[in-house]
Amino acid sequence: MLKTFDLVLIGVMTAAAAVTYTIKHRAELKLEEVHRLEAEIKLEKDTIDLLKADWALQSQPNRLERLVNAYNAELQLQPTDSTALVHARELPMLKSEVPVPDVTEAKAGAKGATVTAKAQPVPTPVPRGSGQQRGLVQDEADEIETGSVE
Incomplete structure (x- = not known):
């Protein structure tokens, strides 16, 4: 054992x-x-x-x-003006800040329902700064194309 x-x-x-x-x-x-x-x-x-x-x-x-x-002759570089730079307040609105258009449903008659949208203009996003701050005339500031960013 x-x-x-x-x-x-x-x-x-x-x-x-x-x-x-x-x-x-x-x-x-x-x-x-x-x-x-x-x-x-x-x-x-x-x-x-x-x-x-x-x-x-x-x-x-x-x-x-x-x-x-x-290489100045080939590149033709020019100094950047300080007015050409954009500040954060001058950028367009974010996509999340743009108001949503109002859509309503309406029923028409006994034959069926149709969906109609209430025609309200959607406000165009405007730069956060004014045109006067950038040295622009107000008419030039109105012509600036703005868009939404994601």
């Missing part, structure tokens, strides 16, 4: 050792993957830093001015 019990204990210990080895091996694989991912993250951060430095060099005002002067 003692020999059978010893064999069972040896089997249980062998199984426990195998499970322990498997768990240890998986943990080591996961640790290697973590180190690999950390190295990739460091490489990406270094690449981002390098690209930021390159952008800073490429967008230096002195360099851009030299390029503009060198």
